[in-house]
Amino acid sequence: MKTLVYSNIYTMDCTHPFVEAMCIEDGVVKEIGGRGQFAEQDMDQVLNYSEQFIFPGFIDTHVHTSPCGALMTGVQVHGETTITGVLAAIKDRAKSEPSGQWIFVAGFQDKNMKEKRFPTLEELDQISTSHPIMIVHNDLHPYMCNTCAVERLHLNPEVDGVETNKKNEPNGMVVDPYCMPLLEEISQIMPKDELIAGYKKMDDYAVSNGVTTVFTKDFYPMQRILWENRSQFKTTTHPMVMINGCTNEKDIARVVEDQDFARRATMCVFADGAFDGWSASVIDPYKDRPDSFGMLYYSDEELYAFVERVHLAEMQASVHAIGDNAIEQVLRVYERVLAKYPRADHRHRIEHFECPTKRAILKAAELGVALGMQPLLLEVCEGMDMEGYRCFIGDRVERCSPYRSVLDMGILVGGGSDFSVTEMKPLRAIMIGMQHPVPGERFSLTEGLQMYTCNAAKLGCLEDRKGKLIPGLDADFVVLAENPYTTPTEEIADIPILKTYTFGRLAYEK
Ligand SMILES: [Zn+2]
Numbered sequence: 001m002k003t004l005v006y007s008n009i010y011t012m013d014c015t016h017p018f019v020e021a022m023c024i025e026d027g028v029v030k031e032i033g034g035r036g037q038f039a040e041q042d043m044d045q046v047l048n049y050s051e052q053f054i055f056p057g058f059i060d061t062h063v064h065t066s067p068c069g070a071l072m073t074g075v076q077v078h079g080e081t082t083i084t085g086v087l088a089a090i091k092d093r094a095k096s097e098p099s100g101q102w103i104f105v106a107g108f109q110d111k112n113m114k115e116k117r118f119p120t121l122e123e124l125d126q127i128s129t130s131h132p133i134m135i136v137h138n139d140l141h142p143y144m145c146n147t148c149a150v151e152r153l154h155l156n157p158e159v160d161g162v163e164t165n166k167k168n169e170p171n172g173m174v175v176d177p178y179c180m181p182l183l184e185e186i187s188q189i190m191p192k193d194e195l196i197a198g199y200k201k202m203d204d205y206a207v208s209n210g211v212t213t214v215f216t217k218d219f220y221p222m223q224r225i226l227w228e229n230r231s232q233f234k235t236t237t238h239p240m241v242m243i244n245g246c247t248n249e250k251d252i253a254r255v256v257e258d259q260d261f262a263r264r265a266t267m268c269v270f271a272d273g274a275f276d277g278w279s280a281s282v283i284d285p286y287k288d289r290p291d292s293f294g295m296l297y298y299s300d301e302e303l304y305a306f307v308e309r310v311h312l313a314e315m316q317a318s319v320h321a322i323g324d325n326a327i328e329q330v331l332r333v334y335e336r337v338l339a340k341y342p343r344a345d346h347r348h349r350i351e352h353f354e355c356p357t358k359r360a361i362l363k364a365a366e367l368g369v370a371l372g373m374q375p376l377l378l379e380v381c382e383g384m385d386m387e388g389y390r391c392f393i394g395d396r397v398e399r400c401s402p403y404r405s406v407l408d409m410g411i412l413v414g415g416g417s418d419f420s421v422t423e424m425k426p427l428r429a430i431m432i433g434m435q436h437p438v439p440g441e442r443f444s445l446t447e448g449l450q451m452y453t454c455n456a457a458k459l460g461c462l463e464d465r466k467g468k469l470i471p472g473l474d475a476d477f478v479v480l481a482e483n484p485y486t487t488p489t490e491e492i493a494d495i496p497i498l499k500t501y502t503f504g505r506l507a508y509e510k
Contacts, residue, residue: 001025003504004038007049008483011469012056012453022054024475027503031471052498053483055449056469057212057476058426059456061372062240062351062416065218065226066187067104067136069198071420072205074104074136083115083123086135091127099130102149102190106420109138111276118144121172134186139276139381139421141179145172153185176273177297181244184219195222196229202419203233207500207508209425210478213457213466215240215372215416217268220254227260234507236476238460239265240318246298246306256313266349266460267310268318270297272326275355275381275392280323283357287394294323303333311337311346316461318349318372324396327356331363338367347412347461352377355393355400365409370459372414375433375448376422377401386437403433404441414459415451426452427484428493435489445484445492475504 003024009032010018016032023031023038031038040046075093080086086108093103110118124133124146132149145153155162155170161178165171174182187195206214216226217240226237239261243251246269255261272294273279278286281294298306303319310317317334321327330350338346350364351372364371382388382400389397406413417424430448443451457467465474481496500508 001045001504002030002043003045003047004040004043005047005049005054006035007052007054007479009054009469010449012449013468013470016470022469022475024504027475027505029469029471029473029475032469049479053480054469054477055210055480056453056467057478057500057502058210058452059213059215059414059460059462059466060206060211060416060419060424060426060452061215061414061456061459062374063202063214063216063419063424064140064183064421065199065202065216066183066190066195066222067134067140069195069202070102070104070186070190071106071136071198072201073198074106076107077105078107080108081112081114083113083117083119086113087119087123087127090124090133094128094131094133097131099128101131102194103128103131103133105133105135107138108135118142118173121146121150124172139274141273141277142173142175143179143182145170145174147172152189153182176277176279176295180242180270184221184242184244187219187222187225192225195225196232199226200232203235204508206235206424207502208497209423209427210480210497210500211235211424211426212476212478212500212502212507213238213460213462215266215460218242219244220251223261223265234502236466236474236502238462240268241265242268243306245269246302249309252306252309256315263314264461266316266318267306268320268351269303269306270320271303271330272296272321272323274322275389278392280355281326281329282323282355282393282396283325283328284396286392288391293325296326296329300329300333303329304336307333307337307348308341311341311343311348316347316349318351320351322352322354324355324357324360324399327353327360328363331360331367331369334367334369335363344368347459349459352418353406355396356402357399358405361402361405361409361411364406365411370412370414371406372416372459373401373403373406373451374416374418374422375401375403375429375451376417376425378436379432380422382437384432384435384437398438401436402441403436403443403447407443407447412455412458413451414456415448416456425493427495427497430484431489431492434492445489449484474502476502
């Protein structure tokens with residue numbers, strides 16, 4: 001099957017940044033060039049998008065698969081501002097679900113509630129004792145369960161992160177450090193077809209936003225399910241395998257020894273939590289809790305053991321680090337490993353890199369550490385007025401999401417959503433980064449597009465397949481109704497995505 005596409009094509013390749021025609025064969029870009037360069041009679045299909053604008057399909061470098069797949073089909077409470085409203089929405093769903101069926105609740109933010117709290121176990125039990133109910137905070141931690149879910153998940157009051165009542169029984173609330181391990185439990189408890197159905201919803205959502213490659217962050221069992229069923233999905237998935245504990249050799253070895261994942265998967269751990277729960281690790285104490293510095297999940301030695309193991313397996317490490325102290329810890333460990341086993345182009349990653357010190361930015365550049373960053377955190381967490389985190393970290397909020405500082409140091413940055421923390425909407429993310437509340441930290445449109453195409457591909461070592469529209473690479477592309485280069489910045493997010501193609505096949509049509 002040979003397809004010729006006419007359009008205004010931005011290839012994201014600096015040798016031929018703009019072409020008018022592209023020839024696709026067997027899902028791959030064969031040739032690019034001028035309008036008159038190709039013989040239409042040799043083609044099976046000619047697509048004329050001369051009035052539209054084509055870019056490489058967007059790549060989201062950080063997406064949480066479960067519970068987000070399940071949350072896509074869950075109760076949505078984004079707009080609710082009262083506990084009564086949230087409970088009513090759950091009750092409504094419980095009426096139509098057969099008993100025993102999981103009910104996930106997405107988009108919950110306790111700070112948006114008039115009551116400034118989660119529903120209690122008792123309140124959730126009043127809705128149902130036969131459906132396991134779990135409310136997932138919008139930041140993906142903490143969670144709140146009813147008794148049925150507590151039982152299904154075998155929540156153990158002895159485990160750190162499982163909160164208890166006066167009788168030392170679980171009170172339904174799960175906080176860090178147990179949030180991520182619990183996700184693995186859920187992906188094993190839920191029926192496989194439900195997990196796949198949830199992921200398919202996410203897949204449809206991705207292509208509707210022009211996303212053609214998704215870096216899926218999840219535990220090994222879910223990664224196996226995604227890998228085995230990959231032909232059912234429109235997007236390409238790139239595994240970011242979460243490891244449950246830095247020294248969990250069993251967890252690490254099963255990935256390293258898996259022929260499908262060896263050398264190509266990214267291995268992920270968390271160095272700290274988030275500002276919202278005072279669990280991001282900070283050098284100076286929290287503003288509203290002067291005796292709290294957050295927490296590091298691992299000692300330097302534990303983190304070193306993980307990075308060394310991954311590095312020696314010739315794989316890529318990725319460590320979530322939000323607070324300045326956690327970021328410095330990760331860099332310290334990367335430096336030690338790289339000093340002992342130097343490797344050019346290792347591409348070890350830090351996720352979020354949300355509030356680094358200046359010296360950390362310099363160190364990341366020096367070590368060649370790559371970053372997975374999420375511009376929509378500016379809107380959703382830090383706040384476009386920067387007030388979202390000021391209560392937690394005071395003026396340090398001005399240091400958050402330092403795009404200009406990072407890019408000027410030549411650091412490789414890939415864009416992502418951290419879905420469902422923020423929406424999987426690259427055009428919106430680019431627009432927000434171009435309007436960074438600290439004007440000196442804004443990035444340009446081209447830099448934003450690179451973060452979601454060619455540089456994102458590089459972040460996942462996929463540059464020989466994805467991220468540009470040049471011969472030999474997959475024909476993943478998005479057709480936009482307007483040219484972002486001539487659209488006012490504040491309207492970029494509203495540019496209609498008319499079509500999305502993956503491997504030369506239509507995956508979405510508006
Ligand atoms: Zn994340």
